[in-house]
Amino acid sequence: METFFNFLTHRVDDSASVLCVGLDPHPSDLPVPTASAALDFCLRLIKATAPLAAAFKPNAAFFELYGPEGWVALQKVISAIRAESGRLGVTIPIILDAKRGDIASTAEAYAISAFEHLEVDAITLNPYLGRDSIDPFLVYPGKGVFLLCKTSNPGAADLQDLPVSMGIQGIVPLFEHVAYLAQVWNTADNIGLVVGATQPEALQRVRQAAPKAWFLSPGVGAQGGDLETTLRLGLRTDGRGLLINVSRSLAHAQDPAQAAADLCHQITAIRRRLGF
Amino acid sequence: METFFNFLTHRVDDSASVLCVGLDPHPSDLPVPTASAALDFCLRLIKATAPLAAAFKPNAAFFELYGPEGWVALQKVISAIRAESGRLGVTIPIILDAKRGDIASTAEAYAISAFEHLEVDAITLNPYLGRDSIDPFLVYPGKGVFLLCKTSNPGAADLQDLPVSMGIQGIVPLFEHVAYLAQVWNTADNIGLVVGATQPEALQRVRQAAPKAWFLSPGVGAQGGDLETTLRLGLRTDGRGLLINVSRSLAHAQDPAQAAADLCHQITAIRRRLGF
Numbered sequence: 001m002e003t004f005f006n007f008l009t010h011r012v013d014d015s016a017s018v019l020c021v022g023l024d025p026h027p028s029d030l031p032v033p034t035a036s037a038a039l040d041f042c043l044r045l046i047k048a049t050a051p052l053a054a055a056f057k058p059n060a061a062f063f064e065l066y067g068p069e070g071w072v073a074l075q076k077v078i079s080a081i082r083a084e085s086g087r088l089g090v091t092i093p094i095i096l097d098a099k100r101g102d103i104a105s106t107a108e109a110y111a112i113s114a115f116e117h118l119e120v121d122a123i124t125l126n127p128y129l130g131r132d133s134i135d136p137f138l139v140y141p142g143k144g145v146f147l148l149c150k151t152s153n154p155g156a157a158d159l160q161d162l163p164v165s166m167g168i169q170g171i172v173p174l175f176e177h178v179a180y181l182a183q184v185w186n187t188a189d190n191i192g193l194v195v196g197a198t199q200p201e202a203l204q205r206v207r208q209a210a211p212k213a214w215f216l217s218p219g220v221g222a223q224g225g226d227l228e229t230t231l232r233l234g235l236r237t238d239g240r241g242l243l244i245n246v247s248r249s250l251a252h253a254q255d256p257a258q259a260a261a262d263l264c265h266q267i268t269a270i271r272r273r274l275g276f
Numbered sequence: 277m278e279t280f281f282n283f284l285t286h287r288v289d290d291s292a293s294v295l296c297v298g299l300d301p302h303p304s305d306l307p308v309p310t311a312s313a314a315l316d317f318c319l320r321l322i323k324a325t326a327p328l329a330a331a332f333k334p335n336a337a338f339f340e341l342y343g344p345e346g347w348v349a350l351q352k353v354i355s356a357i358r359a360e361s362g363r364l365g366v367t368i369p370i371i372l373d374a375k376r377g378d379i380a381s382t383a384e385a386y387a388i389s390a391f392e393h394l395e396v397d398a399i400t401l402n403p404y405l406g407r408d409s410i411d412p413f414l415v416y417p418g419k420g421v422f423l424l425c426k427t428s429n430p431g432a433a434d435l436q437d438l439p440v441s442m443g444i445q446g447i448v449p450l451f452e453h454v455a456y457l458a459q460v461w462n463t464a465d466n467i468g469l470v471v472g473a474t475q476p477e478a479l480q481r482v483r484q485a486a487p488k489a490w491f492l493s494p495g496v497g498a499q500g501g502d503l504e505t506t507l508r509l510g511l512r513t514d515g516r517g518l519l520i521n522v523s524r525s526l527a528h529a530q531d532p533a534q535a536a537a538d539l540c541h542q543i544t545a546i547r548r549r550l551g552f
Contacts, residue, residue, distance in 0.1 A: 026381060027388075061378055061385035067351065067393050068344040075343065101402055102337055102375050103429040105302060109337035112303075117343050126377055128404045128424060130431025148404060153379040155406025158457060162450065164438040174438065174450070181434060 003189035004122055004144025005214055008093050009240060012054045017264050018231075020095065020216060021049045022247030023058040023077060027065065029251060035069035038062055041251070042077045048256040050084045050092065052264050055243055057216075059097040078118055093121040095216065099148060101126035101133050108136040115140045122146060124194055124216070127178050131185060144190045147182050149206055150175040152196025152219030161202075172209075175202060179209040192216060195234070197225025197244070204233040215242050221249035227263075228270050239276030279465035280398055280420025281490055284369050285516060288330045293540050294507075296371065296492060297325045298523030299334040299353060303341065305527060311345035314338055317527070318353045324532040326360045326368065328540050331519055333492075335373040354394055369397040371492065375424060377402035377409050384412040391416045398422060400470055400492070403454050407461060420466045423458050425482055426451040428472025428495030437478075448485075451478060455485040468492060471510065473501025473520070480509040491518050497525035503539075504546050515552030 002010075012018060023045060025038035042058065063074035078094055085092045096118060100110045107129075114123045115137070122144035125134055137145045150160055160175040169180075175195075182191050192214035195206045203217070215234050219225035227244070234242040246263065253259035278286075288294060301317040303309035318334065334353050339346035354370060361368045372394060376386045383405075390399045391413070398420035401410055413421045426436055436451040445456075451471075458467050468490035471482045479493070491510050495501035503520070510518040522539065529535035 024382070027385070059378075059382055061376075061382045061389070064389045065385045065393070067389070068347040071344040071347055099376070099378050099402075099405075100337075101377075102335075103427065104431075106300070106335055106337045109303070109341045113337070113340045113343070117341070126375075126402045126404050128402050128435055129375075129427050129429060130434030130436070132429050132431035134431075151379065151405050153405060153408050155380075155408035155410075158406030159404055159450070159454070160406070162440040162453065164440050164450070165447070171441070174435070174440070177438065178435070 001142045004093070004142060005189050005192065007091070007121065007142065008055065008144070008214065011091065011093055012240060014090065015052060015054050016268070017052045017054045018242055018244050018267060019049070019052055019260060019264060020055040020057050020243040020245040021045060021053045021250060021260070022097070022218070022245050023056060024247045024251070025062045035063070035066035035073040038066065038070070039073040039076055043080055045251060045256055046077070046080050046084050049250060049260045050081070050088060052260045053092055055093040055095055056081050057095040057097050057245060075118065078120060095122040095124065095146065096120040097124045099124050099126050101129045103129065104132040104136055107133050111136045111140065115143050124148065127181070134185065138188060138190055144192060146192040146194050146216045147178060149178045149182070149193040150195050150199065150202045152198045152223050152225065156196065173205070176205055176209050179206045179213070182213065183210055186213070194218070197230040197234070198223055200226070200229045200233055203230065207233060211236065213241065216245060217242060218245040220244055221246055227266060231267065231270050232274055235271070235274065235276065239271060277418045280369070280418060281465050281468065283367070283397065283418065284331065284420070284490065287367065287369055288516060290366065291328060291330050292544070293328045293330045294518055294520050294543060295325070295328055295536060295540060296331040296333050296519040296521040297321060297329045297526060297536070298373070298494070298521050299332060300523045300527070301338045311339070311342035311349040314342065314346070315349040315352055319356055321527060321532055322353070322356050322360050325526060325536040326357070326364060328536045329368055331369040331371055332357050333371040333373050333521060351394065354396060371398040371400065371422065372396040373400045375400050375402050377405045379405065380408040380412055383409050387412045387416065391419050400424065403457070410461065414464060414466055420468060422468040422470050422492045423454060425454045425458070425469040426471050426475065426478045428474045428499050428501065432472065449478070449481070452481050452485050455482045455489070458489065459486055462489070470494070473506040473510070474499050476502070476505045476509055479506065483509060487512065489517065492521060493518060494521040496520055497522055503542060507543065507546050508550055511547070511550065511552065515547060
């Protein structure tokens with residue numbers, strides 16, 4: 001079976017897109033805050049953007065919010081992505097944005113939830129509990145994880161920027177240490193990193209620290225990250241290795257399909273200028 | 277409205293117990309791995325241990341595992357705790373062990389899920405995303421959070437033990453820095469710390485760093501933490517400020533009520549030896 005990142009690479013190449021479409025049905029973006037409205041919000045985005053989506057990323061919080069009905073809606077969102085992909089004759093990776101992290105015996109339950117019940121292809125995880133909190137997710141062939149490395153929010157600085165001593169490598173920010181750890185742990189081509197687009201210097205540091213890793217980069221658009229800078233600093237030397245996550249700028253567009261197409265054109269033009 | 281830790285203090289004093297009963301229906305502990313079996317597992321423990329429970333702590337993973345049915349079971353577990361408390365004429369705090377952590381606008385959704393829909397009294401949170409990922413939980417009067425500080429698993433060392441520079445306070449392990457941050461952020465008596473019982477030296481350091489904070493300490497029993505050491509190093513100078521979490525040792529007991537009573541007797545004897 002191919003690895004998760006092989007699968008993702010194929011989809012990125014076939015779609016000629018690096019867009020990860022975030023499915024974040026914020027209650028404030030819905031006509032009424034219900035599971036059914038959250039589902040409708042996502043179905044509209046899926047339908048509009050599937051041809052140009054390198055991946056879809058539903059965020060568990062916006063479904064969990066409604067309890068059991070929310071989980072039913074999340075299952076339907078995942079089914080709808082599979083159905084729309086099938087209609088297009090493609091397969092689009094689904095990354096569950098859940099940011100889970102617990103001791104190994106509990107992490108096993110989260111892994112079963114994500115990979116066996118919801119049947120997503122990858123999940124975002126929080127690295128604070130260390131290696132044994134990640135391991136239960138790594139044993140699933142074909143599945144992947146993205147470890148939070150440097151997030152896009154202001155509070156990221158509180159822990160992630162702290163200077164830690166790494167012996168001969170000297171003092172590095174904690175997020176850079178996480179990038180090193182992820183590479184040590186990534187023996188089966190199934191660990192990527194979440195690296196926000198809001199702090200270009202951090203993005204550049206992580207790319208230098210993890211030259212071959214796949215990055216999932218939120219923060220372009222609503223949160224202020226610049227698209228060109230993110231591509232220039234985040235892409236690998238082979239022009240791959242980066243998913244640009246967009247949520248609100250597509251969801252708030254009058255015509256999300258057109259907005260996705262415009263964004264893809266912009267990205268293609270920038271990649272061409274960068275020599276890819 | 278009283279703060280969460282006032283509420284917890286009253287229950288600890290009234291029950292003369294520091295036991296937090298973890299409701300962790302591991303699939304391997306169930307006759308069949310279903311939401312209904314997970315619910316039965318918890319109902320038996322709730323019934324048996326409520327008189328001696330200073331708090332209950334269901335872990336979201338073991339319900340999420342079953343999707344929508346799991347969330348229904350979790351709701352029923354919470355209702356059962358309220359019903360059993362009512363029958364006993366007491367109120368027992370419920371801490372949702374969810375270890376969530378996301379950017380502020382997403383954290384708001386998790387906070388609504390925990391505090392408005394599930395209506396638990398407190399939640400465990402992961403501090404890796406910093407202050408703004410915690411804030412949305414702190415605005416709920418009477419509710420509380422426990423930040424992961426030093427967890428009880430082997431992988432805790434990977435990040436939590438890293439030496440970070442704290443200026444005039446010198447170099448401290450990351451977990452100790454989290455303890456300092458939690459105190460700075462704790463302006464409304466609603467932030468406690470998760471500090472595992474498996475590493476006494478770390479427990480002692482955190483108690484020195486956060487002399488007034490409430491600790492939730494897993495790891496006694498199945499994970500190898502020693503009860504007397506944990507009480508000696510974890511209790512505040514006023515003899516309070518510590519919840520000892522127990523899950524498997526009660527769940528696996530032939531008679532969980534008797535096992536809880538035995539544990540409480542042991543704890544009382546140790547506290548007396550310690551002068552409380």
